[in-house]
Amino acid sequence: MTLAAATNESLAEISNVLIYSAMAVYTLAFFAYIVEWLLGSRSKVARTAAALTPGAAAKTAGPAVTVKRAGGTAVLERPKVVVRAATGSRDVPDGPGAHGGDEKGDLYGRIAISLTVLAFALAFGGVLTRALSVERAPWGNMYEFNITFSTTAVGVYLLLLALKKNVRWLGLFLTTSVLLDLGLAVTVLYTESDQLVPALHSYWLYIHVSTAILCGAVFYVGAFATLMYLFKDSYENKLAGGGKPGSFATSFLERLPAAASLDKFAYRVNAAVFPLWTFTIIAGAIWAGDAWGRYWGWDPKETWSFITWVAYAGYLHARATAGWKGRKAAYLALAAFGCWLFNYYGVNIFVSGKHSYADVGLGALHAVGF
Numbered sequence: 554m555t556l557a558a559a560t561n562e563s564l565a566e567i568s569n570v571l572i573y574s575a576m577a578v579y580t581l582a583f584f585a586y587i588v589e590w591l592l593g594s595r596s597k598v599a600r601t602a603a604a605l606t607p608g609a610a611a612k613t614a615g616p617a618v619t620v621k622r623a624g625g626t627a628v629l630e631r632p633k634v635v636v637r638a639a640t641g642s643r644d645v646p647d648g649p650g651a652h653g654g655d656e657k658g659d660l661y662g663r664i665a666i667s668l669t670v671l672a673f674a675l676a677f678g679g680v681l682t683r684a685l686s687v688e689r690a691p692w693g694n695m696y697e698f699n700i701t702f703s704t705t706a707v708g709v710y711l712l713l714l715a716l717k718k719n720v721r722w723l724g725l726f727l728t729t730s731v732l733l734d735l736g737l738a739v740t741v742l743y744t745e746s747d748q749l750v751p752a753l754h755s756y757w758l759y760i761h762v763s764t765a766i767l768c769g770a771v772f773y774v775g776a777f778a779t780l781m782y783l784f785k786d787s788y789e790n791k792l793a794g795g796g797k798p799g800s801f802a803t804s805f806l807e808r809l810p811a812a813a814s815l816d817k818f819a820y821r822v823n824a825a826v827f828p829l830w831t832f833t834i835i836a837g838a839i840w841a842g843d844a845w846g847r848y849w850g851w852d853p854k855e856t857w858s859f860i861t862w863v864a865y866a867g868y869l870h871a872r873a874t875a876g877w878k879g880r881k882a883a884y885l886a887l888a889a890f891g892c893w894l895f896n897y898y899g900v901n902i903f904v905s906g907k908h909s910y911a912d913v914g915l916g917a918l919h920a921v922g923f
Contacts, residue, residue, distance in 0.1 A: 561686045561687060561746070562686075564682045564683075564685050564686035565682070565683065565686040565687075565745075565746040567682045568678075568679045568680075568682040568683040568686060568746070569679070569739075570679075571675050571676070571678045571679035571682060572675075572676060572679040572700055572735065572738075572739065573739070574675045574679075575672045575673075575675035575676035575679060575735070576672075576732060576735050576736070576739075578668055578671050578672035578675060579668075579669070579672040579728050579731055579732050579735070580732060581668050582665050582666075582668035582669045582672060582724070582728050583725070583728040583729060583732065585661050585662075585664045585665035585668055586651065586661075586662070586665040586724045586725035586728060587725065588658075588661045588665075589651045589652050589658050589659075589661040589662040589665055589725075590651045590658075590725065590805075590808075591658075592652070592655060592657050592658040592661060593649075593650075593651055593652040593653030593654070593655045593658030593659075593808065594652075594653040594654055594655030594658065595653060595804050645789055645811040645812065645813065646811060647719065647810040647811050647814050648722075648806075648807050648808040648809045648810060648811070649807075649808060650662070650719075650721055650722060650808055651721060651722050651724070651725065651808055652808075653808055662721060662724075665724055665728075666714065666721070666724065669707065669710075669711065669724060669727075669728065670711060672707070673704065673707045673708060673711060676700065676703065676704040676707070676735075677704055677708075679700060679704075680697075680700055680701050680704055683697060683700070683746060686746045687746050687747065689758075690758050690759050690762065690763070692758075692762045692763075692766065693747075693758075694742075694744045694747075695738075695742045695744070695901055695902075696738050696739075696742045696743050696744045697744070698762075698766070698897075699734055699735070699737065699738035699742055700735065700738050701766055702734070702766050702769055702770060702897075703731045703734045703735055703738075705766050705767060705769075705770040706727065706731065706769075706770040706773050706774065707727065707731060708770070709767075709770045709771055709774055710723055710724070710727050710774065713774075718818075719810055719814070719818075720774075720818075722781075722808065722809055722810070723774065723777060723778075726777055727777070730773075755840060755843060755844065757836060757837075757839065757840035757843065758840075760836050761833060761836040761837050761840050764829055764830075764832060764833040764836065765833045765837075767826070767829065768826050768829050768830040768833055769893060769897065771822055771823075771825070771826040772823065772826065772830075772865075772889075772890055772893055773890070774822055775818075775819045775822040775823040775826075775886065775890070776819075776886065776887060776890040778815050778818045778819035778822070779815075779816075779819040779883045779886045779887055779890075780887065781809055781815050782812055782815035782816045782819060782883055783880065783883055784806060784809075785806055785809050785810075785811065785812040785815055786812040786816075786879065786880060786883075788802060788803075788806040788812075789811075789812050816878075816879065816883070819883070819886060820869075820872050820882075823865060823868065823869065823886060824869055824872075827865055827866070827869060830861070830862060830865065831862065833858075834858050834859065834862055837855070837858065838855075841855070853900045854896065854900050854901075857892065857895060857896035857899075857900050858896055860892050860896075861889060861892040861893045861896055864885070864888060864889035864892045865886075865889045867885060867889070868882060868885040868886045868888075868889050871885055872886075
């Protein structure tokens with residue numbers, strides 16, 4: 554369908570340019586994060602091993618690390634020691650971060666964050682101009698949902714950084730997955746800017762889909778924290794059992810927060826957004842009542858949204874139960890996020906239902922995100 558006015562065509566083209574520009578800057582940020590990990594000092598990543606070695610744990614809570622430089626001394630604060638929530642039996646310190654307490658690594662990390670902020674601004678501009686091109690919410694199809702979702706996920710990451718949360722380690726994984734997501738969006742999922750079908754002309758589009766996107770972005774951050782928790786917990790358990798992990802695993806995993814910190818962080822972000830996911834399903838049911846004359850009809854999208862809700866509810870309940878802390882709860886959290894991903898991609902692409910508004914084909918998906 555041709556856009557109604559040349560101005561709208563121009564805005565749609567500007568949106569495409571901004572999205573591609575954001576991908577270019579995200580790529581630069583990706584390489585900067587890699588350099589941060591590579592240049593970070595490997596001499597300051599033995600805190601976990603020291604904490605799990607008899608008589609050495611006290612050394613990990615010593616004074617701050619100092620780095621000499623011309624014109625003064627840079628002081629890098631030593632991470633605090635935390636208690637592992639999964640077993641309650643060991644004190645393990647948080648890692649120094651991707652830069653490993655090294656000033657040069659820290660510099661590249663700050664460059665990477667600055668590039669991430671710039672890429673986020675470009676992507677946000679791309680989403681906004683996409684919306685302005687047809688004067689509607691920018692999530693009427695899978696392409697628009699993808700670019701909005703990836704932008705929101707980066708926004709959540711930057712907000713956590715602004716709140717002084719220890720999530721800088723997430724930057725490398727985030728930019729990698731965002732680039733993959735945007736690459737999928739501009740190739741397989743790309744759809745021309747177009748008007749919505751009548752069923753989507755509702756203020757509930759702004760309420761229901763926007764909350765679904767925000768929930769997905771936070772669930773995404775929680776899933777990455779859960780995955781890193783499993784790796785770090787295995788590493789800590791191997792050290793506690795007298796094992797010797799490989800040098801690559803040591804260099805990488807020692808820089809992450811302690812398993813207890815990752816476990817607690819994942820639980821908190823999932824618990825914080827779960828009520829909003831509940832509201833998302835309720836809002837969708839109300840919208841369905843307005844659009845289709847029934848609140849719930851077990852449409853595939855409705856069914857998998859409910860399955861996702863049950864999975865996260867089960868995780869939160871299990872996580873609050875002593876016998877399900879740690880790895881068992883983590884596996885359940887990843888299964889819950891897997892349900893969300895299937896609801897996002899699988900249902901839209903492979904399953905037909907009332908949430909699909911045109912044939913699914915390469916480059917022409919018109920299924921609303923949620």
